[in-house]
Amino acid sequence: xxxxxxxxSMPAPQGAASRDVDLFLDQARRVSAPARETSAAQMSATRGxxxxxxxxxxxxxxxxxxxxxIQGDMFVAAEKLGGLAVRLAFYxxxxxxxxxxxxxDGVELARLMARVDCLAGxxxxxxxxxxxxxxxxxxxxxxxxxxxxxxxEDIDSIGPGAGKLGLLGVPVFAFQEGGDPAASRAFRQIARxxxxxxxxxxxxxxxxxxRLLGAVAAYAAGGASAMGDYARLHGGAARRLVDQRG
Numbered sequence: 001x002x003x004x005x006x007x008x009s010m011p012a013p014q015g016a017a018s019r020d021v022d023l024f025l026d027q028a029r030r031v032s033a034p035a036r037e038t039s040a041a042q043m044s045a046t047r048g049x050x051x052x053x054x055x056x057x058x059x060x061x062x063x064x065x066x067x068x069x070i071q072g073d074m075f076v077a078a079e080k081l082g083g084l085a086v087r088l089a090f091y092x093x094x095x096x097x098x099x100x101x102x103x104x105d106g107v108e109l110a111r112l113m114a115r116v117d118c119l120a121g122x123x124x125x126x127x128x129x130x131x132x133x134x135x136x137x138x139x140x141x142x143x144x145x146x147x148x149x150x151x152x153e154d155i156d157s158i159g160p161g162a163g164k165l166g167l168l169g170v171p172v173f174a175f176q177e178g179g180d181p182a183a184s185r186a187f188r189q190i191a192r193x194x195x196x197x198x199x200x201x202x203x204x205x206x207x208x209x210x211r212l213l214g215a216v217a218a219y220a221a222g223g224a225s226a227m228g229d230y231a232r233l234h235g236g237a238a239r240r241l242v243d244q245r246g
Contacts, residue, residue, distance in 0.1 A: 047083040047104065048142050048220030050074070051135065053128045055148035056092035061118040063177055063203045067147065068113040070210045072106025074217035077230060081222035088112050089131060091124035099131065123152045125186065129161025129172070136168045142220040144170060144196075145213065149177040151186035158186060162193035171196030173216045173241070177203050197244050201237060211238040 052071070056064060071086075078084035086109055088100040096119070103109040125148065132144045144165065165172060172194040174187035179200065191198035201208040215238040219227035231242040 047085045048078055048081070048217070048222070049102075049140055050084060050086050050217065050220040051089060051132050051141060051144040052086050052109075053089040053132070053144060053146050055123060055150070056090040056116055056118045057123065057150070058118050058120040059149060060177075063147070063149075063209070064113070064116070064118055066203060066206050067209060067213075068110055070206055071109055071113070071213060073210050074213045075104075075106045075109075077214035078217040078221035081218060081226050084217050084221050087135075089128060090116060091121070091128060092116075093119035093121040095124070096121065097124050097127055097131070123148065123150055125151060125190070126153055126157035126161060129158055129165065129190065132170065132172075133161045133164040133168065136165060136170045141168075141170050143216055144172045144194075145216050146172055146174045146187070146190065147177070147209075148175075148187075149183060150180055151183045153186075155186060155189065158190055159193065162190045165194040170194065171219075173212070173219075174198045175209065175212055176200045197241050199237060199241050199244070208237040211236050212241060214238060215241050 052074075054060070054064060054067065074086065075084050083104065085102045085104050087102050088109060089098070091097045100112045103112060125146065128146065129144075132141065135141055162172060172190050173196050174190045176183050176187045176198065177200075184198075184200070187198045190196070199212055201212060203209075211234050214234065215227050215230050218230035227238075228242055231238040
């Protein structure tokens with residue numbers, strides 16, 4: 001294009017001109033430095049993003065404490081697949097629904113959970129699903145975990161949120177503690193509408209919840225194949241979760 005000829009005909013900078021060139025190059029290096037920060041931000045955006053929603057009403061206190069101790073395994077399960085970012089949501093008391101900032105390690109999430117006391121109140125599962133759907137509409141969300149033992153709402157109220165999550169490609173993994181029939185019906189509907197899974201666990205067996213959370217973390221970070229690999233390695237509740245058919 002002739003650019004090399006023009007460049008070769010330019011005299012080498014000398015004196016003040018040379019200093020001007022050096023100053024320009026130094027400034028250019030300083031301007032380009034933030035590009036590394038942008039790259040790091042892009043890398044963090046590749047982490048699996050999981051909304052971890054828990055019933056924090058009074059009956060859930062033992063399992064809340066249990067989950068606080070074992071949730072770090074979610075991050076371990078996801079680390080080799082690119083990592084995990086988790087946002088904690090919970091409902092309790094009189095119409096109280098709160099959402100934490102994003103946490104990128106188990107220690108941070110455990111610290112957030114330790115600040116929460118369980119309080120008597122009614123379930124707010126429809127509200128939780130609506131929040132998740134709004135979140136997924138504006139930013140990437142790979143999966144939602146719902147942990148609870150009861151359902152005290154109109155069954156039709158869960159349809160819009162769960163259905164929208166299904167359309168957005170965000171499965172809800174509804175983990176039910178105990179065998180309450182109303183909760184079973186609602187959690188099955190949520191899983192079906194969102195393309196997720198419903199699994200019952202026993203709070204007396206903390207390893208069940210540990211494996212369930214690990215399987216979903218693997219899904220959020222690496223997809224269905226990663227969840228299958230995790231289930232084959234760990235078995236138990238994780239295996240049951242994967243073997244379900246929608």
